[in-house]
Amino acid sequence: MFRSVVLGCGAYLPSKTLTNTDLAKMVDTSDDWIAQRTGIHERHIAADNETTSDLALAAARPALEASGLDARDIDLIVLATTTPDRTFPATAVRVQKSLGMESGAAFDIQAVCSGFVYALAVADNFLRVGQAKRALVIGAETFSRILDWTDRGTCVLFGDGAGAVVLEAKSEAEAAGRGIISTHLHSDGRFQDILYVDGGPSSTGTVGKLRMNGKEVFRHAVQRLSDVVEETLKANNLTSDDIDWLVPHQANQRIIDSTARKLGLPIERVVSTISRHGNTSAASIPLALAEAVGDGRIKKGDLILTEAMGGGLTWGSALIRW
Numbered sequence: 001m002f003r004s005v006v007l008g009c010g011a012y013l014p015s016k017t018l019t020n021t022d023l024a025k026m027v028d029t030s031d032d033w034i035a036q037r038t039g040i041h042e043r044h045i046a047a048d049n050e051t052t053s054d055l056a057l058a059a060a061r062p063a064l065e066a067s068g069l070d071a072r073d074i075d076l077i078v079l080a081t082t083t084p085d086r087t088f089p090a091t092a093v094r095v096q097k098s099l100g101m102e103s104g105a106a107f108d109i110q111a112v113c114s115g116f117v118y119a120l121a122v123a124d125n126f127l128r129v130g131q132a133k134r135a136l137v138i139g140a141e142t143f144s145r146i147l148d149w150t151d152r153g154t155c156v157l158f159g160d161g162a163g164a165v166v167l168e169a170k171s172e173a174e175a176a177g178r179g180i181i182s183t184h185l186h187s188d189g190r191f192q193d194i195l196y197v198d199g200g201p202s203s204t205g206t207v208g209k210l211r212m213n214g215k216e217v218f219r220h221a222v223q224r225l226s227d228v229v230e231e232t233l234k235a236n237n238l239t240s241d242d243i244d245w246l247v248p249h250q251a252n253q254r255i256i257d258s259t260a261r262k263l264g265l266p267i268e269r270v271v272s273t274i275s276r277h278g279n280t281s282a283a284s285i286p287l288a289l290a291e292a293v294g295d296g297r298i299k300k301g302d303l304i305l306t307e308a309m310g311g312g313l314t315w316g317s318a319l320i321r322w
Contacts, residue, residue, distance in 0.1 A: 039253025043159025163286025
C-alpha cells in the first residue's frame with residue numbers, strides 16, 4: 001500500500017491589491033459593510049497580462065523548490081480551476097509546457113471552490129494505486145475575470161491567486177504515518193442554480209458572469225461543511241481534539257467561525273487568510289496551507305483537516321498528516 005505524502009507547498013498572489021475602500025468607489029458599498037458580513041478587507045487582482053496558468057506556474061515553482069524536486073521528477077499535474085486560460089486545452093498542460101515537462105499526464109479539475117480538495121483526492125488515488133509516483137496539485141484562479149463589477153453582493157467577495165503542493169507516493173513504512181489519510185467528496189446538482197456563471201460555450205457562447213443566491217449558499221455551506229467534517233472524523237475514529245489545524249476554504253469568516261464552533265475547535269487552531277485574500281475559490285486552501293507552513297504554524301507531524309464547498313453544489317474534505 002502507498003500513501004501520498006506532502007513534500008512541499010508554494011503560493012502566488014498578484015501584486016495588485018483591491019481594498020474595500022477601493023471597491024466603495026466602484027459600487028454602492030463600504031469597508032464596514034463588507035468587513036462585517038464577510039471578514040474581507042482586501043483581495044489580490046491579476047494584472048491584465050496575467051493568466052491562470054501564469055499564477056499556477058508561479059505557485060508551482062516554489063512548491064517544487066520546497067520539495068527538493070525538479071519538474072522532470074513529476075509525472076502528474078492535477079490543476080483545479082474554474083477560470084481556465086482557454087476552453088481547451090487544459091490549463092494544466094500549459095503549466096506542464098512552461099515547467100519543461102515532456103512526459104507524464106496533466107489535466108484540469110472543475111469543482112469551483114471545492115476544486116483543490118477534489119484535485120487532492122484524484123492525485124491521491126493515482127499515487128495510491130501506482131499510476132504515478134509524484135504529483136503536482138495546483139489550485140489557481142483569476143476569478144476577477146468572471147465577476148459582475150456592478151453587483152455588490154458578489155464582486156466584493158472574490159480575489160485571484162494560486163497555491164500548489166507536491167505529493168510523493170511512499171510505502172506505509174516510509175510514510176511513517178504521514179500523508180493523505182482520507183478524502184471525502186460530495187455533490188448535489190439540485191442546487192446548481194444558487195451559485196453559477198450565466199455563460200458557457202454550449203449554452204450562450206460567452207464566458208458569462210458569476211451569479212449567487214447568497215443566503216442559500218451560506219445556509220448550505222454551514223450545514224454541508226459541518227457534516228463532511230463530522231464524516232471525516234468518524235471515518236478515522238477521531239475527535240476534534242485530535243485535529244491540530246483546520247484549514248478551511250476561505251469563503252466567509254462567519255462560515256469559518258460557525259464550522260469551528262460546531263466542531264468545538266478553538267479559533268486559534270483555524271487558519272484564516274480571508275481578510276487579505278478574499279475568496280480565491282480553488283486556490284484558497286493551498287494559499288492558506290502555504291502561509292501557515294511558511295510562518296511555522298503547521299509543522300511536520302501535525303494533523304490537518306481541510307474542507308470546502310462550491311458551486312454544483314460540490315463539497316468535500318481531506319485529512320492530512322503533514
